[in-house]
Amino acid sequence: MIIHVNQVERHPLHLEGEEPAGVLNLREEFLRLDHPLRYRLDAESITGGILVRGALATTVTAACDRCLQTFEFEVEVEDFVYLHEDLSVSSFDLTPLMREDILLLLPQRAVCTSTCRGLCPHCGQNLNDGPCGCEVQSNDLRWGALDDLSIDPGEQE
């Protein structure tokens, strides 16, 4: 989003709207920014430059780290602040700065809910949909392994 310095110098500017998702240009395996970047900003001329402040928000599409289901969550920058000091230029671009602030808020991993049960490691069923029946079996296997350990090697020959 281009801010024209002399326009703001004439009178404060209120900016409210959306930038297309493309400006966020994020490619991660488990996160997608495919919703617009929403902004509500005020730009004013102060001693020392152009001050821009306000709020940013967008909706993130993520794949749950545990169950792999896609879900969405909101990220919000409540106190975006930028002081543009170089008044030798006639305009400057806020988009890279807004993008940076949003990216800083993105988690390394995302979980759909804190209680997500994930996928069964044996059959791959989403355990949030209910038990799959493997649980009993895997317990049996564990006991089986203990039984093996308790066998005297001598008996096996």
Ligand SMILES: [Zn+2]
């Ligand atoms: Zn999940």
Ligand SMILES: [Zn+2]
């Ligand atoms: Zn299973």
